[in-house]
Amino acid sequence: MSAEKPFDFKTTPGKLPKEVVPSDYSIRIVPDIDQRTFDGSETIQLDVRSAVRELVLNAADVGITAATVDDKRVPASAIKIDHKNELVRIELANALSAGSHNLSLRFSGKINEQGRGLFYMRYQEEGTGAKKIALGTQFEATDARRFFPCWDEPSFRARFQLTVIVPENWLAVSNMPIESETRIDAPSSGSSAATAIKEVRFKTTPPMASYLNVLVAGELEAIETEAGGTQIRVIATKGKAKWGRYALESTAQILQYYNDYFGVPYPLPKLDQIAIPGGFGGAMENWGGITYFETGLLFDPERSSASTKQRIYEVIAHETAHQWFGNLVTMAWWDNLWLNEGFASWMGTKCTAHFNPQWEVWLSKAVPRDPTRRTGISKELEMESDARSTTHPIQQTVSTEAEANSAFDDITYRKGQAFLLMLESFLGEETFRNGIRDYIAAHKYSNSTTADLWNALSEASGTPVSEIAAGWTEQPGFPIVKMKRSGENVELIQERFTVNFPNAPAFYWHIPLTYFLVGNGIGSRLMTATTYGLMGIPTDRALKLNAQRAGNYRVQYDRASWELLMAALPELSLADRVNLLGDVWAMVQANRLTLASYFGLVRKLPRRVELAERDQIVDVCDYIDRLLIGDLAREQFQTFGRTILRPSFDQLGWDAKPNEGPRLAILRASLIQELGELNDDEIVSACRDRFQKYVIDPSSLNPDLRAAVFWVVGHYADEATWDTLHELGLRTTSIEEKQNYYEALAAARNPQLISKTLQISLTDELPTSRALYLVGKVARSSDHPELAWQFAKANMQALLAKADAVGSDSYAPSLFRFFSDRSRAEELKVYAKTNLPVTSAKDVEKAVDEVEFRADFRKRVIAQIANGALK
Ligand SMILES: [Zn+2]
Numbered sequence: 001m002s003a004e005k006p007f008d009f010k011t012t013p014g015k016l017p018k019e020v021v022p023s024d025y026s027i028r029i030v031p032d033i034d035q036r037t038f039d040g041s042e043t044i045q046l047d048v049r050s051a052v053r054e055l056v057l058n059a060a061d062v063g064i065t066a067a068t069v070d071d072k073r074v075p076a077s078a079i080k081i082d083h084k085n086e087l088v089r090i091e092l093a094n095a096l097s098a099g100s101h102n103l104s105l106r107f108s109g110k111i112n113e114q115g116r117g118l119f120y121m122r123y124q125e126e127g128t129g130a131k132k133i134a135l136g137t138q139f140e141a142t143d144a145r146r147f148f149p150c151w152d153e154p155s156f157r158a159r160f161q162l163t164v165i166v167p168e169n170w171l172a173v174s175n176m177p178i179e180s181e182t183r184i185d186a187p188s189s190g191s192s193a194a195t196a197i198k199e200v201r202f203k204t205t206p207p208m209a210s211y212l213n214v215l216v217a218g219e220l221e222a223i224e225t226e227a228g229g230t231q232i233r234v235i236a237t238k239g240k241a242k243w244g245r246y247a248l249e250s251t252a253q254i255l256q257y258y259n260d261y262f263g264v265p266y267p268l269p270k271l272d273q274i275a276i277p278g279g280f281g282g283a284m285e286n287w288g289g290i291t292y293f294e295t296g297l298l299f300d301p302e303r304s305s306a307s308t309k310q311r312i313y314e315v316i317a318h319e320t321a322h323q324w325f326g327n328l329v330t331m332a333w334w335d336n337l338w339l340n341e342g343f344a345s346w347m348g349t350k351c352t353a354h355f356n357p358q359w360e361v362w363l364s365k366a367v368p369r370d371p372t373r374r375t376g377i378s379k380e381l382e383m384e385s386d387a388r389s390t391t392h393p394i395q396q397t398v399s400t401e402a403e404a405n406s407a408f409d410d411i412t413y414r415k416g417q418a419f420l421l422m423l424e425s426f427l428g429e430e431t432f433r434n435g436i437r438d439y440i441a442a443h444k445y446s447n448s449t450t451a452d453l454w455n456a457l458s459e460a461s462g463t464p465v466s467e468i469a470a471g472w473t474e475q476p477g478f479p480i481v482k483m484k485r486s487g488e489n490v491e492l493i494q495e496r497f498t499v500n501f502p503n504a505p506a507f508y509w510h511i512p513l514t515y516f517l518v519g520n521g522i523g524s525r526l527m528t529a530t531t532y533g534l535m536g537i538p539t540d541r542a543l544k545l546n547a548q549r550a551g552n553y554r555v556q557y558d559r560a561s562w563e564l565l566m567a568a569l570p571e572l573s574l575a576d577r578v579n580l581l582g583d584v585w586a587m588v589q590a591n592r593l594t595l596a597s598y599f600g601l602v603r604k605l606p607r608r609v610e611l612a613e614r615d616q617i618v619d620v621c622d623y624i625d626r627l628l629i630g631d632l633a634r635e636q637f638q639t640f641g642r643t644i645l646r647p648s649f650d651q652l653g654w655d656a657k658p659n660e661g662p663r664l665a666i667l668r669a670s671l672i673q674e675l676g677e678l679n680d681d682e683i684v685s686a687c688r689d690r691f692q693k694y695v696i697d698p699s700s701l702n703p704d705l706r707a708a709v710f711w712v713v714g715h716y717a718d719e720a721t722w723d724t725l726h727e728l729g730l731r732t733t734s735i736e737e738k739q740n741y742y743e744a745l746a747a748a749r750n751p752q753l754i755s756k757t758l759q760i761s762l763t764d765e766l767p768t769s770r771a772l773y774l775v776g777k778v779a780r781s782s783d784h785p786e787l788a789w790q791f792a793k794a795n796m797q798a799l800l801a802k803a804d805a806v807g808s809d810s811y812a813p814s815l816f817r818f819f820s821d822r823s824r825a826e827e828l829k830v831y832a833k834t835n836l837p838v839t840s841a842k843d844v845e846k847a848v849d850e851v852e853f854r855a856d857f858r859k860r861v862i863a864q865i866a867n868g869a870l871k
Contacts, residue, residue: 004395004451004474007155007443012332013399014153015085017056020096021047022151024204028163029147029215031118033133036111038118042148043104044158051095055103058145058152060086061117066106069096086142086401088149105149111135114279114768115804117146118215121278122764125219126239126733134218134237135166136279136291138804141334141404144210154330155447157207164215168196171220173235175213175288176203177270205287206267207445209330214286216274227252228259231270236298237277239733243298247273250313254320257351262324263437264444271323273297273316277735278767280804283315285322285344292319293769294735304736305704306662307669310359318348329440332447334404338394338473339450341408342416346424349417358661362421363549363578363612383418383552383586385410386478387499388853390846394419394473395450402839406809418552419472425550426468426512426524427461435460468526471509472552479509480554481527481545483561490534490543490561494527497554499590500853514547518568522547542568549579554586570606574613577605581616589853595624595861595869602644609648611663618674621645625678627820627858629783633865638678640870645675654686656702669708676712687712695724707740714744715781722753730765742766746777754782758791761799768802775799776814785818796835809840813847820854 005011010018024045031038040062046055055069059081067074067090078091090103112119115138125132137147145152166172168183182199205213221241224233225248232251234244251273259265268288275297283292296315299308325347326340352361385391394416398404424432439448439456450473454466472478480497483490494511498504511527515534518541525532537543542564545555557565569577584601587593602617621641628634649671656665675683691713694701701709714725722745729741745757760766761774779788792799792815803811812835816828825848832844861869 004449006451006455007332007446007448009155009447012153012155012447013335014155014333015087016058016151016153016156017052019048019050019052020055020151021049022156022158023047023207024159024161025148025150026161026163027148028165029118030165031111031135033111033120033135036120037108038111039106039108040148041104041106043102044150046101046103048096048098048101051097053092053095055090055092055096057088057090057149058086058142059088059107059149060143060145062107062109062146062149064088064105064107064149068104070101071104086145107149109146112146114802117143119279121218121276121767123237123277123767124733125237128239129733132219132237134216134220134277136216136276137214137286138280138284138291139213139286140211140284141407142211142401144213147213147215150210152210154209154211154334155332157209157330157445157447159204159207160210160213161202161204162213162215163199163201164217165197165199166217168198169219170217171222171235172200172215172217173220173272173274173289174202174215175205175208175286176268177231179203208287208327212285212287212327212330214274214284214289214291216276216289216291220274222272223248225249225252227255228265230255230266230268233270233272234275234297235272236275236294240275240294240298243300243304244273244275246299246301246309247275247297247312247316250316251320253355254317254351257354258320258324258347261347261351261433261436262440264324264328264440266323267328267444268323271320279769281769281773283319285319285326287323287327290319293767295739298736300734300736303703303734305669305707306665307704308736310356310361310662310666313356314348314352314361317351318344321347321351324440328445329443330447332449334398334407335395336449337398337404337407338412338416339448339453341413342394342420345413345417346420358663360574360612360663363575383415383478383554383582384499384589385846386415386476387497387501387586387590388846388849389498389501389504390842390849391476393476400839402809402837406839406842415472415478415552419469422512422551423457423465423469425514425548426526427457427463427465431461432457468510468512471507475507475509477504477507478552478554479507479511480556481511481513482556482558483543483545484558485537485539485560488536488539490537492527492532492534492545494530494532494553497586497590499586500849500856509553511553512551513545514551515543515545516547518542518544518565518571540564544572544576546579548573548575549582554583556583556587556592566601566604569604574610578612578616581613585616585620589857591860595864596871599644599870607651609651609664609667611667614645614648614667615670617644618670622674622677624861626780626783626818627854627861629820631858631862633862636865636870641678642675642680645671645678646680649675649683654705656704665702665704669705672705673708673711676708676715684712684716691721695728706737707743710740710744711747711781715747715749717744717748717750717753719750719753722748722756735767738766739770742770742774743777743781746774747781749783751784751787754778754784754787755791757782758788762795769804769807772799772802772807772811779815779818785815789815793831809837810843812836813840813843816847817850819851820858822852822855825851825855 022044027042029038029040064079080089118137121134162174164172180201184197184199219238220235221238222233222235223241223244234248272289274291275294276291277294281293283296321344325343331339349361435457439453454469457465477496479494482493496507508530513527514522514524516522584598588598652668687709690701690709725741725744729738732738761771775788775792779785
């Protein structure tokens with residue numbers, strides 16, 4: 001393993017030469033909304049550290065019309081655009097000496113349909129239904145260069161001062177508060193002469209990375225509050241800000257928690273949480289102006305569900321954590337993206353759990369993701385992908401823009417989070433926080449590497465953290481610990497845990513182990529070799545490893561240990577039981593155990609109905625059911641699945657009991673949807689009845705159940721039902737309701753209806769990111785992934801026009817992940833060769849691995865069912 005070095009600007013990776021460093025940008029943007037273009041000008045103060053003959057900076061899809069250096073004009077022939085590398089080279093007649101200089105540029109660019117650079121969003125206005133347009137930006141990882149030419153690498157921190165021209169009735173929002181607004185009496189140049197416009201000048205930002213700039217403008221409105229001296233606003237399109245109340249209150253709470261945790265108060269005068277009606281599906285942590293797709297921020301108490309509320313809190317907590325971890329201190333280069341994302345995921349979950357213990361977020365599958373959200377079936381998603389041959393270390397080499405975009409994956413977010421959780425529980429909460437405070441204080445307004453974080457934590461704890469961490473961040477994969485008892489001695493052996501990955505290179509880890517005798521307190525040891533012994537363990541006591549599931553490893557017990565654990569099962573905590581379910585299911589996938597072992601454990605669980613536990617079983621049933629599409633065993637499994645899940649639903653019933661808490665509301669919906677999927681006649685017809693009543697009187701159906709009921713109705717829809725759902729979807733201006741209706745349309749199984757749903761993705765009915773992923777939803781829920789792929793193949797260009805930077809490479813491969821037939825893996829390889837850019841290679845490889853795994857697993861599951869695994 002190569003020990004990484006602390007941050008050093010000069011040796012930080014990147015394409016841009018380090019001799020010239022911008023310190024201040026002053027940027028003016030004039031959009032032409034009708035033409036979907038903009039004109040811009042900027043002046044950049046440069047600190048030239050040693051004499052240079054050329055200036056090299058980034059630009060993409062931006063035309064440069066004029067340049068001056070120190071107010072002297074540069075001839076057009078000296079401006080060289082390198083499209084492939086997204087660079088501009090400005091050749092200088094004379095060497096530019098060390099010292100201060102300035103560069104001024106005039107340029108023009110595009111207002112995009114997809115969420116890259118500056119983009120437009122079409123939406124229906126709340127209340128009036130009028131068709132409107134708004135502008136937004138999305139720059140991470142490498143798209144600020146589509147808005148203005150710049151040194152677009154994260155270690156080139158600079159101050160940015162933005163000015164923009166917009167219609168007078170618009171609200172414009174950026175990182176900093178508005179400094180001045182001036183009405184402009186526009187010399188009418190042709191069309192729409194009557195539109196009054198204004199110039200909005202924002203205050204200058206502190207030194208920050210270019211990808212953190214933001215501009216959102218449109219007919220917006222705001223509600224506001226204040227916390228710890230910071231102005232907090234929730235901003236949405238006109239008519240919708242009233243649904244920002246929950247986000248506003250949550251932000252105030254979260255901000256104060258972080259002010260205390262990090263030991264450095266939030267450094268900007270204001271924090272805006274901005275709900276945008278399109279562009280992308282997730283959220284983006286722009287400093288002082290965080291953007292969210294509407295459903296990630298707006299909560300309508302009358303129409304939104306309990307799970308929406310929880311997701312909003314989690315996403316806000318994640319994005320707000322970035323204001324320190326990511327914005328105040330930024331990873332030096334994209335190879336350390338996990339520092340931003342793993343940390344924000346861990347911190348956001350910790351904060352959410354602190355204020356909302358009733359949600360049990362550490363056990364729930366809804367780990368928030370940004371800037372895009374992909375669908376997954378397992379709450380331990382990162383352990384699933386980390387077990388495969390296509391995994392990579394948390395820290396990975398990144399040399400191109402495409403690699404920077406593909407770094408936003410499960411490993412970066414969730415393995416990063418899982419490792420930090422394990423490390424915190426090993427070092428202790430206080431010690432860990434002290435280390436974080438030292439780290440933030442030492443690196444604020446600057447950049448850092450993973451080594452800087454480990455150094456701070458080592459100093460705070462007196463423990464060599466980098467020795468423990470190296471195996472987890474610099475090696476791919478994770479271990480399984482096997483427990484063997486002989487008398488009072490327990491031998492622990494670690495090996496790499498893999499799925500569908502024969503002959504995987506062997507690694508071992510420094511594992512912060514936790515264990516307990518059921519009924520006793522928790523002990524911890526650092527396992528630094530491949531074997532470890534625990535002595536004096538009474539032979540009649542159950543011993544559990546990985547207490548509270550805080551460790552990022554699997555455990556396999558020998559028979560004697562397992563039987564003792566099973567006898568003690570009712571005494572284990574929910575987290576420990578969920579941990580056993582997750583480990584056994586993973587071992588079924590890895591062919592270390594059979595399906596019968598998993599369902600044997602399920603049958604032994606206590607009868608209490610708890611969300612995290614039952615939801616794990618729901619996910620497994622859902623996975624197996626879809627794996628068996630097209631095989632006779634599917635019906636047999638559905639009958640079995642109903643007998644496993646139905647008693648839990650019958651205990652809950654259709655109606656919420658007083659004070660039952662949000663977890664059971666979420667579980668009830670999850671069980672309805674899955675029992676519907678498993679063809680439970682009673683549930684399906686009850687959903688139909690409730691839907692009919694809902695159409696007449698929406699208040700008759702609890703918002704917590706709507707998505708599930710619509711989904712079941714959509715799954716078995718006839719044409720009239722499909723049309724009703726579609727009509728409802730067209731009519732509503734609530735993005736959350738829209739999403740529920742269109743997901744129901746995507747679930748339809750009838751091939752004619754599937755084709756109608758797919759057509760919608762080519763229209764303007766949905767925001768671009770939602771339209772694009774409708775095809776994936778069909779692939780997943782319709783039982784006909786082949787129809788979704790056939791459609792996508794025929795319309796690929798039109799679909800990709802709607803994709804953002806993170807989405808475009810993975811789009812086609814993602815549609816294959818629902819196939820369980822090896823010939824599809826071959827088909828994807830062939831398709832990729834002639835149709836996909838080389839930058840899709842990783843996504844193709846992952847999808848091929850998934851199809852091959854599913855094909856093998858399917859065979860095994862069918863054989864095991866034939867052998868009585870469900871008896
Ligand atoms: Zn993030």
